[in-house]
Amino acid sequence: MLADAGIVLTPQERAGIEVADFGLGSLDEIGLQVVVYVNTERVCAKELVLFPGQVCPEHRHPPVAGEPGKEETFRCRTGTVHLHVEGHDELVLGPGEQFTIMPDTLHWFQAGDEGAVVSEFSTRSRDETDVFTDPRIVR
């Protein structure tokens, strides 16, 4: 799917793609595939790959160590992603469309029938501090 989107990875990046099932054991339904390009103290950039219908479950990025939580912009590259953000109507993003989610705001998203490739531009990722609504989830 990344190659079909015209995205080139290094061999190390290909070998290091993160496959997250959020501890629920049903990857095809609830999960996410992630390539982390960079994650410094200040900036993070990733590509997210979602299979058809796959869901990234509801969560938020709380403040950590006196800093505001993670702010992230999702930009759809291929396919369609349905984005649900606290306080907003459902957003449907197609290629070239994007939305910025402010810190500590609940959100979840689901790919459409063709799946989706989504670029994420954000402040530092601290996945271990994410707060998921479903208490069974372990990130």
Added chain:
Amino acid sequence: MLADAGIVLTPQERAGIEVADFGLGSLDEIGLQVVVYVNTERVCAKELVLFPGQVCPEHRHPPVAGEPGKEETFRCRTGTVHLHVEGHDELVLGPGEQFTIMPDTLHWFQAGDEGAVVSEFSTRSRDETDVFTDPRIVR
């Protein structure tokens, strides 16, 4: 070049592509074409397009208002970019290769013979505070 790289823009983004000649009036040699996806207080993401051999001239991003200067990661998507960073040997980045430039570090870059499309992931862009080595340059 963006379309050839598989990158989809909205009509507004297409209409708003920034063409920077740095006030020197020789765009084909010294210049840069820029699509800004997002530029908040904390995060910025752009696509940079360089014509064959085109140069982005030497500059640095100094501290502003008590904050460290802009930190930026350049990731080559298509073509080749020759990156010159203070304190480093010349870097040649091909598709999928990237480099992170820390704040207040002099750098310049030039596209190879096919031009280049380069993604930039950074902290906030404040172009008006950039410091160029060539005193004729007005950003």
